[in-house]
Amino acid sequence: MKDIVTAEKVSYIYGEGTPFRVVALDNVSLSVRQGRFTGIIGHTGSGKSTLLQMLNGLVKPHGGKIFIGDDDIYSSKKLRSTACFRVGLVFQYPEYQLFEDTVRRDIAFGPKNMGLSDEEVEKRVLYASKFVGIDEEILEKSPFDLSGGQKRRVAIAGILAMRPEILVLDEPASGLDPIGRREIFGGLDAYKKETGTTIVVVSHSMEDMAKYADDLVVFENGKVMMQGSKQEVFEREDELRSVGLELPRMTRLARLLAKKGLDLPRDIYTVEDALDAILRSASGGGSDA
Numbered sequence: 001m002k003d004i005v006t007a008e009k010v011s012y013i014y015g016e017g018t019p020f021r022v023v024a025l026d027n028v029s030l031s032v033r034q035g036r037f038t039g040i041i042g043h044t045g046s047g048k049s050t051l052l053q054m055l056n057g058l059v060k061p062h063g064g065k066i067f068i069g070d071d072d073i074y075s076s077k078k079l080r081s082t083a084c085f086r087v088g089l090v091f092q093y094p095e096y097q098l099f100e101d102t103v104r105r106d107i108a109f110g111p112k113n114m115g116l117s118d119e120e121v122e123k124r125v126l127y128a129s130k131f132v133g134i135d136e137e138i139l140e141k142s143p144f145d146l147s148g149g150q151k152r153r154v155a156i157a158g159i160l161a162m163r164p165e166i167l168v169l170d171e172p173a174s175g176l177d178p179i180g181r182r183e184i185f186g187g188l189d190a191y192k193k194e195t196g197t198t199i200v201v202v203s204h205s206m207e208d209m210a211k212y213a214d215d216l217v218v219f220e221n222g223k224v225m226m227q228g229s230k231q232e233v234f235e236r237e238d239e240l241r242s243v244g245l246e247l248p249r250m251t252r253l254a255r256l257l258a259k260k261g262l263d264l265p266r267d268i269y270t271v272e273d274a275l276d277a278i279l280r281s282a283s284g285g286g287s288d289a
């Protein structure tokens with residue numbers, strides 16, 4: 001599988017030469033595989049948001065390189081300025097950036113700026129709205145009359161409508177209840193499946209990442225501590241725990257029961273996975289059935 005994003009020995013320091021100097025990224029190398037959902041996890045302050053802002057040309061690393069495909073995006077002005085169309089970045093709390101008088105205009109803002117025809121813009125607005133669960137009648141409303149979760153989904157739709165090659169989101173479900181989280185991640189999952197778009201998400205939730213991510217990158221204190229498929233990373237339970245990251249509760253429960261003799265697979269992440277596997281095990285079907 002092809003790598004579509006590569007960070008090569010990237011470093012970044014805030015407040016260089018001041019008493020507030022902070023090394024946010026220290027020699028970070030990572031890669032994101034095309035068409036996969038990659039979750040970036042790690043403690044607060046470990047450098048996740050700093051890295052994300054480098055992926056679309058916004059923040060230039062102090063050292064190292066960022067590649068999108070084969071392009072070293074900070075090697076020329078042109079590559080850097082086109083990165084924002086290739087990589088759609090959704091900031092944390094993107095709903096604060098809504099500003100148009102209707103939802104339709106807000107979602108249309110990005111594609112309009114790309115110089116697309118009115119017809120194409122409208123098509124994209126409807127397409128993006130579908131994935132985030134925004135019905136057509138909501139398109140005529142003011143974004144300020146919507147609920148928090150709806151506003152968030154409108155903001156995400158505005159980036160989807162630009163049809164970037166890579167979609168990057170910083171904590172897209174933070175502050176939402178379980179239903180709101182499911183609406184966001186379920187929409188992203190469906191979008192990935194239908195369009196094949198590569199998705200990179202920063203999240204604090206192991207449960208969400210266990211459910212939706214294919215690959216994981218673990219940040220710790222400005223460095224990449226581990227990366228690989230979700231299955232590979234979740235085999236390193238002790239190392240994760242040593243930096244205060246726990247596997248999802250269902251995974252822990254299933255592994256505990258397996259130790260006690262139940263025939264359960266190691267890749268159980270959700271209540272549904274657990275129920276299926278326990279029922280299968282109890283009926284003597286075995287874990288591979």
Ligand SMILES: Nc1ncnc2c1ncn2[C@@H]1O[C@H](COP(=O)(O)OP(=O)(O)OP(=O)(O)O)[C@@H](O)[C@H]1O
Nearest residue numbers: 014015022023024043044045046047048049050051
């Ligand atoms: N604008 C800034 N000025 C100075 N220091 C900053 C700035 N932004 C981030 N930092 C510092 O850089 C380090 C990395 O921050 P960053 O926001 O990238 O971490 P994070 O992993 O996204 O954290 P969180 O999970 O809390 O969002 C932290 O020590 C943070 O305090």
Ligand SMILES: [Mg+2]
Nearest residue numbers: 048049050170
């Ligand atoms: Mg952050």
